[in-house]
Amino acid sequence: MSPERIEEAAIQLFSEKTYPVVGMRDLSDAVGLLPGSLYVHINKKEDLLQRIVEKGIQRYLDAIEPVVESDQTAPERLRGAINAHMRVLAGSLQQTRVAFHQWTYLAPTGKRRVVKLRRRYDALFSQIIDEGIEAGEFRAVKSARVTVLAIIGMLNSATEWFSPTGELTAEQVAEVLADGVLTGLVA
Amino acid sequence: MSPERIEEAAIQLFSEKTYPVVGMRDLSDAVGLLPGSLYVHINKKEDLLQRIVEKGIQRYLDAIEPVVESDQTAPERLRGAINAHMRVLAGSLQQTRVAFHQWTYLAPTGKRRVVKLRRRYDALFSQIIDEGIEAGEFRAVKSARVTVLAIIGMLNSATEWFSPTGELTAEQVAEVLADGVLTGLVA
DNA sequence: CCTACCGATCGGTAGG
DNA sequence: CCTACCGATCGGTAGG
Missing domain, CATH: 1.10.10.60 (Homeodomain-like)
Incomplete structure (x- = not known):
């Protein structure tokens, strides 16, 4: 064992x-x-949760950070980040379910460590959005903050509905999501 | 008492x-x-949860159903549904947190009742999207299902980040979200 | 609505 | 890694 x-x-x-x-x-x-x-x-039950959560979030940071730092345009990087997110999600679905929703059961000390990781994740999307608006590649949204939270919320929701045995692969889902975020629904 | x-x-x-x-x-x-x-x-602890969850979801059905049935265009109805969602959210934030995330703790019988309500909620957004695509008001997305799940996921995520004391009102948040969903981010 | 309590289960440990 | 068990806490109840 x-x-x-x-x-x-x-x-x-x-x-x-x-x-x-x-x-x-x-x-x-x-x-x-x-x-x-x-x-x-x-040592104790909570240590298990702490490790699962931290490693679970770290997978996302490792996959998305290089995309954000690349020299592509903001729309390309956003598409890449969404794709990276969905690939990690598909590769660690259960761990993600624990990592994104159950860190709240940790005691304050452990929770603080997790909050730091979550902020780094959050900052990656913030950076793309901010730089895209700055560069005029994205329109001037009324709130960059709400826009980032909405995109992250949409991605995190896939944790609940994505199925590895479903019709679409993670990459195909990422494409639908990126198309939606970038160009919207209106014909 | x-x-x-x-x-x-x-x-x-x-x-x-x-x-x-x-x-x-x-x-x-x-x-x-x-x-x-x-x-x-x-009678028992679980009855409390059951009632809180069912009433919590029902608030959303009551607010969004009339919008979906109205005779506006699909983009207008989607904007209206997002607005209705955010207004209910702001008016019952804690109940929503319980209703959307904690129904999973119910026993099978109670869970089945909740799943039915959730499906009705889901169907409202599905209907707008399907009719909008049919009418040519929305572009032909690659997956209507993923599109609906993404929009609902985005809205549900507001449960975690919306603050009644934040900078933006629920209606202002709804506007940012609807703009994003309808016209996308690209300038 | 309180007193008094039930059996079950919890995370965790001492000692081998 | 097992045996044997700890004190604490759980949802819930009988009887008044």
Whole structure:
């Protein structure tokens, strides 16, 4: 038994039932140990959540940061960031479900660490939008902040409705989303 | 003590800490009763959640249905629906937080009732999009389904970031969102 | 609406 | 990694 296998089982269980509802006995059943034996490998339940959340967000930072720093136009970078987001999402769907919604169950110290990571994620999209408006590539929206929050909210919502077995691949979904964000719905 | 006052306290507590983490003792403290005395007024904890969720979604149906059925163009109705959504959101922010995210804690029977309501909400936006494409008022998006899910996801995300004390009113946020959805970001 | 309490389950630990 | 168990807390109830 490795801490990694316990973490994988925890990702599965937390994503299905949420952190407070998953008991250490559910987790020990899932990996084939008795409840007390889990503590040979981990310190406490909350440490599992902390690691799952931090690594889960880090995947997005690693994928999106290079896109934002590239020398493409703002519309191209936004399209690229949306594509990167959807590819990470498809590759770590359950972990994302835990990372984006369940960090709120962490104690204040752990929560602060997560908030910092979330701010970095947020800042990536902010940068594209701000630079695009500055360069005249995007129109002067009435609120850049709300625009960023809306785009991120839209992307995060895919966590709930994207299906790896659905009709569209992650890349195809990204294309629909990017088209919508860039050119809108009106004919 | 009325069941309504208990329900209000439950909305507040569930929205702050989520259903499984709120104990009946938290709730009884909030309304000034002893834990056992709550059961004079309610049957069980889950009934509270069920009612909060159903009424919470119903507010959205009541506000958006007339907009969808009106005889405006699809772009006008989409703008109206987004506006209606944001006004309900601002008027019942905490209840919305419970209704949109915590219905998953209900037992299967209750969950089925909620899924029906959610489908009706979903169908309202689907109808506008489908009719708008049909009428040539919207461009032929690559996936109407993903488009609808993205718009709803964006609106639902406002539940997490909208602040009644923020710079923009709900109506102003709705305008930014509708502009974005209808005409996109590109200059 | 309170007193007093129920059985079940929780995260976690001592000792081997 | 198991045995055996801890104190705390959970939703809920009987009887007044």
